[in-house]
Amino acid sequence: MRKRIDLDEFDRRLIEEARRDNQQPARILADKVGLSVSAVLRRLRRLREEGVIVADRAVIDPALTGSALTMHVLVKMKQAGARSMDTFARAIAQHREVTAAWDVTGDDDFVLKVQVGSMQEYDRFTRRALGEDQGVYAFKTLITIRTIVEDDGWRRPLLLD
Numbered sequence: 001m002r003k004r005i006d007l008d009e010f011d012r013r014l015i016e017e018a019r020r021d022n023q024q025p026a027r028i029l030a031d032k033v034g035l036s037v038s039a040v041l042r043r044l045r046r047l048r049e050e051g052v053i054v055a056d057r058a059v060i061d062p063a064l065t066g067s068a069l070t071m072h073v074l075v076k077m078k079q080a081g082a083r084s085m086d087t088f089a090r091a092i093a094q095h096r097e098v099t100a101a102w103d104v105t106g107d108d109d110f111v112l113k114v115q116v117g118s119m120q121e122y123d124r125f126t127r128r129a130l131g132e133d134q135g136v137y138a139f140k141t142l143i144t145i146r147t148i149v150e151d152d153g154w155r156r157p158l159l160l161d
Helices: 009-020 026-033 037-049 082-092 119-131
Strands: 069-077 098-103 110-116 136-143
Touching: 009 026, 009 037, 026 037, 069 082, 069 119, 082 098, 082 110, 110 119, 119 136
Parallel strands: none
Antiparallel strands: 069 110, 069 136, 098 110
């Protein structure tokens, strides 16, 4: 098991700022969190070295890349044994439409986040990825109407009419 990293308030504020925009210059971060530029750079380097910050990545707008439909798919396996669960996890990770997946407790075994451009693409995906998998007992699809908050650091405004 990995050792928990002790974070102080400056570390937490730096992490939150990096989640919002990891392209901010150190001088801007320093002003926002109340540290010197050198202290910010030193702390960011430590957070990366210790594995707290694991990646710097771009957040893509799926509507502009042809993947405007987001589905959450609840998957129930025929057997919840380690072998069948691991086999399914490895297989589902190979599908580009699956942008996130979780092994969960409860009535279902997996939750998949699937992004596609059309219902026809989703139909092809489910036939290929779920319908042909002998370990899948059933699945249920939840279609996302709008994203309110997503844990990618990009907070979208909640628009209520």
